[in-house]
Amino acid sequence: MKDTDRIYGIRAVMEAIHAHEDIDKIFIQKGLKSELSRELETLIRKKNISVSYVPIEKLNRITKDNHQGVIASISPISFYKMEQLVEEVVAKKDLPLFLLLDQLSDVRNFGAIIRTAECTGVDGIIIQKKGAAPVTADTVKTSAGAAFKVPIAKVDHLKDAVFYLQASGIKVIAATEKTEHTLYDVSFSEPCAIVMGAEDTGISPSLLKASDATAKLPLLGEIASLNVSVACGVFLYEVVRQRR
Structure with a gap:
């Protein structure tokens, strides 16, 4: 600090x-x-x-x-109000893309995700006020300055953000290993938001239940999971691939 x-x-x-x-x-x-x-x-x-x-x-x-x-x-950045951010993006874009981070705690993972989000055209990142990794100087540095370019909103409860996004016509897709569907089975060619979970516990059960769809990455090795920032990058670039 x-x-x-x-x-x-x-x-x-x-x-x-x-x-x-x-x-x-x-x-x-x-x-x-x-x-x-x-x-x-x-x-x-x-x-x-x-x-x-x-x-x-x-x-x-x-x-x-x-x-x-x-x-x-x-925080070195200013945060957006979630409702205003969603309304503005939906009004000007046909295919909005949002990212929700559920209790992500590592500031460097957060920074890496923000950097990838900027490179893949994410319109906004939504995090929870309590329990989420803070936006620090390390976050900004790891993001290569992308933290100043991608709008970030804070909410009291991510579940409320999910409901608001759904009411705005946005499909919410949870990235979780607790599903039979891979990300290649899911259509991202529509307005959508991707939910990524915490490094150790994943996405909370209530958010999984509230999501419209779930998807996982196929893992062909012996290690059970990827780093969350890497997994997020794979998901975001699948969105890019489908929308090209």
């Missing part, structure tokens, strides 16, 4: 929240108890901001300045 990526101090963080800064995560010292810290925690819950309670040693490693037990990580 660089100095430009963080805000520290309880009042400073509260002011940043009130000013609608794009805060990815707030780190709070374990056991911190004061009227002001309780006010901050109430504000965090109200705004549904991701928070981690950590030992003071972690905060001291981040900065030598007086952090008062609170440090906020600020």
Whole structure:
């Protein structure tokens, strides 16, 4: 975390929240108890901001300045509102392509996916506010700057995004090994959104159930899965192939 990526101090963080800064995560010292810290925690819950309670040693490693037990990580990009993003894309494109990332946690995987998304014409990426990998300087670097080019929206619950996309005429396809269909059995020649799951747990059962279709990659070796950024690239380029 660089100095430009963080805000520290309880009042400073509260002011940043009130000013609608794009805060990815707030780190709070374990056991911190004061009227002001309780006010901050109430504000965090109200705004549904991701928070981690950590030992003071972690905060001291981040900065030598007086952090008062609170440090906020600020995103280097601005996020879109999901509804506005979908409406704008649907209005101007016949074949929209969206990408939903379910609890992806590695910032470098996230950056690699954003880079591939830009190269394959993805119109927008949708992530969940809590639990998702933050957009950090490392994410931007790994994306080769694509994080500034591909619109990214945050939502409280990805399931709500799935329902909104479906209501907008967009087919939602979940990438999962829990299916008999390969991605070569699925048609991407229509407005669609691809859901990619977390590195360790995959796509949540509720999202799988809500999706219109499921598809997997054929694996011919002994290893059971691909890295999520690689798998995402294969899916996105199959979309490109079908739409050419």
